[in-house]
Amino acid sequence: MFELSPRVQELKDQLNAFMDEHIYPNEALFYEQVKLNKWGHPPILEELKKKARSQGLWNLFLPHSERGAGLNNEEYAHLCEIMGRVSFAGEVFNCSAPDTGNMETIERYGNEAQKEQWLKPLLAGEIRSCFSMTEPDVASSDATNIQCEIRREGDEYVINGTKWWSSGALNEHCKIAIVMGKTDPNAPKHLQQSMILVPLDSPGVTIVRDLHVFGYDHAPHGHAEIIYDNVRVPASNMLLGEGRGFEIAQGRLGPGRIHHCMRSIGIAERALEAMCRRAAERVAFGKPLYKHGSTAEAIAKSRCEIDQARLLTLHAARSMDLYGNKVARQQIAMIKAVAPTMACNVIDRAIQVHGAKGVCQDSFLASAYAKARTLRLADGPDEVHLGTIAKLEMGQYL
Template sequence: MNFEPTERQQYWRDRVRDFIETNVRPNTGTYTEQDAQGDRWKVIPIVEDMKAKAKAQGIWNLFMPPQGQLSHVDDSFEFDGPGLTNLEYAMCAEEMGRIGWASEVFNCSAPDTGNMEVFHRYGTRAQKDQWLKPLMEGEIRSAFLMTEPDVASSDATNIETRIERDGDHYVINGRKWWSSGAGDPRCKIAIVMGKTDFGAQRHAQQSMIVMPLDAEGVTIERHLPVFGYDDAPHGHMEIALDNVRVPADNLLLGEGRGFEIAQGRLGPGRIHHCMRTIGTAEEALAKMCRRLQEREAFGKPIYKHSVWEERVARARIDIDMTRLLCLKAADMMDKVGNKSAKQEIAMIKVQAPNMALKIIDDAIQAHGGGGVSNDYGLANSYAHQRTLRLADGPDEVHARSIARMEFAKHAPQPNSDAVSSGDMGATR
């Protein structure tokens, strides 16, 4: 195994890192000021300025599938990004994770990333022209509506939203929540998962359809804060869908193909979160180390107290172990595909946010009362990472999947006990 990054991996990682350190990090104060001014749900100018710079430098849409991974419907290459593999993108995404708004600067923020991948893989040429192109250009934003308040959405077969054919249209009825991104005034469309056939086989009932957010019958009822943070202008919304009519051509791939699309969307999306989480953990560790060396308690610098030496050492170990697992999962996705890498994807999805939460919590402790305030960004980071233990499937679902695959590896063979007893008897 070669653990050294290739020249190409270093090239893209360093371009992203240099851009963040030169342009994004120096403007974090400007971002905070602009975010605090006026309406909460607005376009933040400094983000748009940075996006224009990144786009001009070609550090843009880095997550898009490499050339050669053709759409299931349309084999046009004109919608491809720069062609990074999952492993190459992993290193870039870690850098983006260090600052909360950095990923948007490169047009690499959720849920747009997952939605663009859906259009790229499953969209018709007309759907790509209408929605994928402006998303890739950064002209609009999008939302993904899957989770529902009245059912356990960790089992997506439970969803109750109806998508019913009516002539040349589909009519959508239901209620969604935690619809991330719907608060942004640039959010123009949503991909909605619902059921087109309640009588079909369990995993063939669901479909996905593209819904304009300004369609009649779409009501954003409230935003849902996370531990008091509204995450504006991105936001997480509860949305009522009351007889929303959309053209039949807005259906993605076909009726009953929703689960197929969801699996194609969520695999890369899960690991994207994990890549950024490693950067978030690195940032928290850096803040913790600086703070511990700046303060004294009980006659000596805080960092010289053994409890903090142990916590910092554990943080470094855990980050590096998690990074290796994440890179392994990304490499497997590139070499053998998402399906064959599903155990590694599930493992990193459980490990990464839990690792980051522990380190952020220690960093909060190191900062004392300042840690739980808004002054150091740690409380906000904690809220975001805690959400990731639920987003794209809760820990329990991924742990169940990991365990089932492990049990399958070690399933008892027929007559194995009898063979074993016979062997032992023969040696006596």
């Protein structure tokens, strides 16, 4: 059903080989180097990026653009799953969030000057970026609640507001934020918001703190709370135009959700592999764990759920490629409601089979669970997506 072209199969084989030769063996070293310089750039990461780029494993996302690898959403999804198996692997191939979404946003909606100043170094992997939308004082699952003010004054915009969960902002290589805020609170509901480019070294930008996920700081990436206090940027930094924020968001979030879901499937697949190995190696009450009914059931359920989520996500990716994000809206909502929950369930079962090892730093499982659980909130909580699915389903009958 989802047969790969010779080129995509070759990229997939090449990517798997790179992961086996360079990523997995350096996983422990990466985290050791992060401890030495939390928000810095681990030297091993730069080495791996150079190797990946020299092999052509670079900017594999960015569908329908000559700046990327020329893959569509469905083709890239197969590769994204492989990268999702290790938390930092996406950056090795310059395919990590939120940079992928930000690059696609500037590629689609930026002017030539914005592309030259920001997209070019992002595509080269020279800098990183963050996305500032969520706010601590409002329910940001409804983005119309956003209160951050973007006010025009002559040839500048003045930005005032507090954002949090601006993922990646703490990294020393993060130089630019895409900020979503209100330019006209009196406009129609979905025309009040705009997106604007804000250099992080602008006067008035203050990173208040890093936010932890179940105790994990996710260094060297991290999630920042940021205050924008009378931050002035040129009017030319506005993306697409005033009141176009929701339009940009819808264009950005479709591919981003495919990426999130395929990465979730990748880490779930790795968790299932770890579960099976543990079940074969460990003996309890006179027999290997896999011969206990509860463990066998956990393995079987996990296999079914991973394959279901993968097929659903690939179907959504194909629908986006064939019909566009708007037509594929229900399928996109479905995968976002299904894949992160599936990953949480599979990782949780793997933790149970691993016992005490599963909840400590001796395995990747606890950290993986924390990240998977976060995805049930990021890019819209489950409830919002389920509401969208129901609304579109009922639309056939009302």
